[in-house]
Amino acid sequence: MYDAIIVEDEFLVRIGIKSFVNWQDIGINLVGEAENGKEAYNLYQKYKPQIIITDLKMPVMDGITLIQKIRIGHQDKLTKFIILSCMDEFALVQKALNYNVSHYFLKIEMTCKDFQDVLKSVVDELDNQKVELNYPVAKNDKQAMDELIRSCYENNLIDYRNAKDLLSKTAIDFDQDSYLCAIIHLFRDQSTRTNSTSMNQSALLNLIAESIGNPQNCLVYYLDYDYYCLFIQYSNLDLFFERTGNMLAVPEAVQNNLHKYANARANWGLSRNNTGICKLSQSLKEAKLALEGCYFKSSPICQFAEVDSPYALENRHIQLLLNVTSEFIHLSDEFISEYQAKVRTLASKRFATKGEFKDELTILLFWITAQVDVLNEHLEQLVTSSKEKIGASVNLNESVTMFLQFVRDCILTSSFNKRMPDTIKSAINYISEHSARKIYLEEVAKFVHLNSSYLSSLFKRKMHCSFIEYVNIARVKKAQKLLVETDQPIYFISQVVGFPQEEYFYKIFKRITQLTPSEYRSRFTCTTSNDRQDDQKARDIL
Incomplete structure (x- = not known):
């Protein structure tokens, strides 16, 4: 009997898949279902199913990322994937096929018989695989170490008897040597981020080796997608802590290589120096908390463990x-x-x-x-x-x-203020859309089907300013945005926002913001020579 999970964000589709076949007759035990890749990954870690039936497009984590986490992160080449897709997902299907999936279905064309035949075929493959590989395959030391470190990282618990046996086979003598632990988070810049950064342990180790020059006493372990754990022996720490400018030597070198080869960056959380297997959990915890500090700090590349971990807004x-x-x-x-x-x-x-x-x-x-x-x-x-x-x-x-x-x-x-009359909301939207030209109270009143005198009175009562004051404020707000976000000349911005007379624009802008346009721009951006000339013009006008 083989274990399987179903991963599909549409509830009715999941129900349909479960009712398609008699799973027990085929030799499959459904151990769980998930509505996104993240939930499925948790189920994978818990049950290690031999079969995963998954959709590709899902919220939180998509099917491609799920497959990558299992195939690359866990080096799992044995789990069988059956893909469910829609007509517009052919590019995703092609990408999934690169990860050795067993089969894919178009949801609208899938029949009970076809689905059952594929499941039987997958079970036959697993039976043959079991004979060839004496399935399940015994974990090698590297896989066992990955799981040991990951368990310690996630649960802060460690089997010391098992740990001592495994760690004794590594390049670092954890009982005798002083070591540092680093938790490394790889990510893409927001402007280019599409999916999480995929990099396996050997690739990351190569980057560190290139940075350190002598990686024999460095150990890299996989924690979770984009998260890695690095242990470095004390004899290498002098090089690690050597500073080049504002950064530590090794993180900076790895950062440069990540940017060069993967268009990615990394944050580092560093523990204190520790000695002994008994300090392994403490080192991981310190590094994990330090990594949180990278999120809150202005210069987040590398953060050391601190006694007082809580952070506040800047x-x-x-x-x-x-x-x-x-x-x-x-x-x-x-x-x-x-x-x-x-x-x-x-x-x-x-x-x-x-x-x-x-x-x-x-x-x-x-x-x-x-x-x-x-x-x-x-x-x-x-x-x-x-x-x-x-x-x-x-x-x-x-x-x-x-x-x-x-x-x-x-x-x-949105219609945002529940206590504001609809007529005022409509008037505000109209003013915003037409403020670049000369706009009259009468035309706005006509648009909202009110008498102009009543609209004027309503404006003062609800907006705490006159109609013309509101129009000028709306124009100045647009000018403020253009002053900061563009390098357009001030006289041009004056025309664009609805002030044909530049002198009048300066006076209104100064009255509302207490700054001239060039003073406002220089406060929030870099001042140019044109701005200084405009500033002199403003002083002449005012």
């Missing part, structure tokens, strides 16, 4: 989170006050892991979503994609950037 991130609401002038004072109170609460907390912070940020994301009038399909997709991006972010700056982008997109694309 002041610049707090200010970014607080100030995002100032970009919009139609938000109620009540919403702004409550949002900023939640941000300050977030800023007052300490986080032991990046996961704790991401969870808190996601809670704030859901609170903002709850303030929207109606949840439409676009907003639901925005919430889902933003949550996934925050979850995948590799440092604090990236997480905050993803969150701020969500806030802006949510506010710009």
Whole structure:
């Protein structure tokens, strides 16, 4: 009897697959099912099934990544994969076939008989494999060490009797030598990230060997997809800790090679120097906590173990989170006050892991979503994609950037203030779309089907400013964005946002922001000679 799991994100499809055949008659025992690759990978580690039936496109972790983790990460060439795909996934199917899958089905064409025939064929292959290899294959020392280190990393538990026997066969004498443990996380830059970075132990060891020059007393073990463990003997530590600029020699050299050969980067969490097998768990724990620090620090490449591990937000991130609401002038004072109170609460907390912070940020994301009038399909997709991006972010700056982008997109694309009249919402959208030209109260009033005097009164009551003041503020907000994000001349920006007279633009901008346009640009970007000339012009005008 062989064990199997089903991996499919659609509940009804999973039900259909389970009911297609009599599994016991074929010789298969269904030990679990999962709705994404991450859940399936956990099942794989728990049950080590001989057969995996998996979809390719799934949330959290797709089928290709799951196969890579098992084929490359665990060096597992024996598990049989049966692929389920849709018509538009041919490129993914081709990629999966490179990993020696047994069969693939198009979901819309799959029949009970075809599926049953393939399962029988896979069982026959496993029977033959069992005879040829005396299946299951006994683990070699390298595989056993990988599992030992991985178990210690994940559970902080270690079988010392087994560990001593295995470690005695390595190049490091863990009982006598002083050693350092490093947890290494490989990842791609956000701009180029598509899937996790795939690199096996031998490839990473080659990079370290190239960096150290003498890798005999270095051990590299696989932990989880993109996570590796490095042990380095004390005699090599002088070279490891040698500094080149602001970085340690070995991490910098590995970083350069990763960028060169894999378009990837790495964060390093480093333990203290330890001696003895009994300190193995402690070393792994120290390195694991130090790696968390790479997420929170401004310069995250390499982080050492610290006594006090909890981390807090940096002041610049707090200010970014607080100030995002100032970009919009139609938000109620009540919403702004409550949002900023939640941000300050977030800023007052300490986080032991990046996961704790991401969870808190996601809670704030859901609170903002709850303030929207109606949840439409676009907003639901925005919430889902933003949550996934925050979850995948590799440092604090990236997480905050993803969150701020969500806030802006949510506010710009949603009916956001539940107590604001629909007429004001419509007027605000109209002004935003037409503010680049001369715009009159009467035309906006006509658009929202109100008397112009009543709309003017409503504006003052709800927006706390006059109609023309709101139009000018909206134009200045657009100008601020263009000043920071482009190098367009200020006179050109003045025209684009709706101020045909440059002198009037300077005066309005100064009155609203307390800065001239060139002063505003120089504060948030690099100042150019044109900006300095514009600044002199502003002083002449003002």
